[in-house]
Amino acid sequence: QVQLVESGGGSVQAGGSLRLSCAASGDTLSSYSMGWFRQGPGKEREGVASIGRNGGVTYADAVKGRFAVSRDNSRNTLYLQMNSLKAEDTATYYCAADRRWIWSLQPAPYTYWGQGTQVTVSS
Numbered sequence: 001q002v003q004l005v006e007s008g009g010g011s012v013q014a015g016g017s018l019r020l021s022c023a024a025s026g027d028t029l030s031s032y033s034m035g036w037f038r039q040g041p042g043k044e045r046e047g048v049a050s051i052g053r054n055g056g057v058t059y060a061d062a063v064k065g066r067f068a069v070s071r072d073n074s075r076n077t078l079y080l081q082m083n084s085l086k087a088e089d090t091a092t093y094y095c096a097a098d099r100r101w102i103w104s105l106q107p108a109p110y111t112y113w114g115q116g117t118q119v120t121v122s123s
Helices: none
Strands: 003-007 010-013 018-025 033-039 046-051 057-059 067-072 077-082 091-098 117-122
Touching (some): 018 033, 018 091, 033 067, 033 077, 057 067
Antiparallel strands (some): 003 018, 018 077, 033 046, 033 091, 091 117
């Protein structure tokens, strides 16, 4: 089974950018549908972006035009480029994986999860 480790979180001012990485080990990332999720203080976990095994992507309305998900199968790594960050983007960000062909922004279908990386955006 795959293990996932996120990195790249930190503190940034509103309008800034961050790139999150999700390094996979134990299996080949190309065999998995992947997603990025976030959970803010006192909020439920919500989908941010998903990328299917064939590269098809889906974004939450709140991040369309600002965030971009990509995968580098040669590096076994998933990325989330976050631009024009807002205070409401503050959350712990998680990557998730599942072997099925899915393009879901719902957490339930995903089997494997990383431990999360904190993103704090100050206004």
